[in-house]
Amino acid sequence: MKCPICESKSQVLDSRPEKKGIRRNRECKECLTRFTTHETLVIRSMDKHLIQKYHEKEEGCI
Numbered sequence: 873m874k875c876p877i878c879e880s881k882s883q884v885l886d887s888r889p890e891k892k893g894i895r896r897n898r899e900c901k902e903c904l905t906r907f908t909t910h911e912t913l914v915i916r917s918m919d920k921h922l923i924q925k926y927h928e929k930e931e932g933c934i
């Protein structure tokens with residue numbers, strides 16, 4: 873992750889899980905700017921076998 877000020881590499885100070893993702897507190901090594909990023913998990917594609925398994929699981933519940 874680049875620093876928004878000087879575009880140098882930033883370092884992760886700590887990360888905390890949130891409801892739908894993760895929050896990371898970062899610090900830039902160059903200008904010492906501290907900022908926070910929010911990462912959200914989004915499934916874009918899934919393996920065919922996994923999709924089949926998922927449906928089988930759903931049908932089993934009915």
Ligand SMILES: [Zn+2]
Binds near residue numbers: 875878880902903
């Ligand atoms: Zn910086």
